Amino acid sequence: MPRTxxxxxxxxxxxxxxxxxxxxxxxxxxxxxxxxxxxxxxAKDDHSSCxxxxxxxxxxxxxxxxxxxxxxxxxxxxxxVGDVLISENGLNKKEVLGVCGSVVFTTRLGVxxxxxxxxxxELIKDGWNIEGMxxxxxxxLVDEIMDVFNQCFGQGELYLKGNIINVLDKYKNK
Numbered sequence: 001m002p003r004t005x006x007x008x009x010x011x012x013x014x015x016x017x018x019x020x021x022x023x024x025x026x027x028x029x030x031x032x033x034x035x036x037x038x039x040x041x042x043a044k045d046d047h048s049s050c051x052x053x054x055x056x057x058x059x060x061x062x063x064x065x066x067x068x069x070x071x072x073x074x075x076x077x078x079x080x081v082g083d084v085l086i087s088e089n090g091l092n093k094k095e096v097l098g099v100c101g102s103v104v105f106t107t108r109l110g111v112x113x114x115x116x117x118x119x120x121x122e123l124i125k126d127g128w129n130i131e132g133m134x135x136x137x138x139x140x141l142v143d144e145i146m147d148v149f150n151q152c153f154g155q156g157e158l159y160l161k162g163n164i165i166n167v168l169d170k171y172k173n174k
Contacts, residue, residue, distance in 0.1 A: 005066040010047045014066060018042045021056070023072035024064065034062055039072050076120050079104060079130065088127030 004025060005014050022040045034040075040053035043061055050065045072078065083096040085106060094106040097115055105117045 004068060004070050007065075007067040008049050009066065010049055011042075011045055011051070011066065012047060016066070017071075018045050021072040022053070022069040023078075024068055025070050033060070034064060039078060040064065040069070076124065076130070079120070084131040085123065085128045086131050088129070093131070094128075 005016065011018050022042075024034055024036050024038045024040070034055065039056045040062070041056060043052040043054045045051050049067075050063050053062055053064050054060070055062060079096060079099050081096055081098055085094045085096065085104075086092070094108070094116075096104060096106055098105040100117075102120050103117045104120055104123060105115050108116045
């Protein structure tokens with residue numbers, strides 16, 4: 001499960017990559033026209049704790065607080081046109097051309113113009129993954145790193161835990 005960002009800080013202080021997509025998962029007061037699960041992209045970073053976002057589903061602009069948001073992990077539930085599916089062995093790719101309920105329309109292997117519809121569950125069962133899908137970190141690993149910091153510095157803070165996760169993300173993608 002993604003984690004929300006710390007309260008009352010801007011993107012720069014939180015070390016947020018504003019080029020990514022975000023999902024509303026917070027439990028705080030949410031803009032009345034938004035709901036949990038909405039996917040947003042930043043429209044303008046005004047260096048506040050509540051910048052302007054664009055909701056992907058309708059293109060409308062909304063202000064929202066960082067502490068109600070998390071990075072939108074690429075999951076089967078928010079699959080969209082243009083996403084790429086990768087076979088279990090990593091050798092084959094399919095482009096998503098459309099999604100209708102649980103049916104995903106993709107290109108056939110190696111044929112860009114041909115459309116093929118298959119149920120998401122079948123794709124998962126057959127070992128297909130979404131390019132860019134985040135793998136969940138083992139909480140034990142993060143807790144272990146936090147223990148090291150606690151031993152060295154005597155205390156751990158929530159933002160420190162978030163920064164450790166960001167560092168792990170950077171190394172994972174290298």
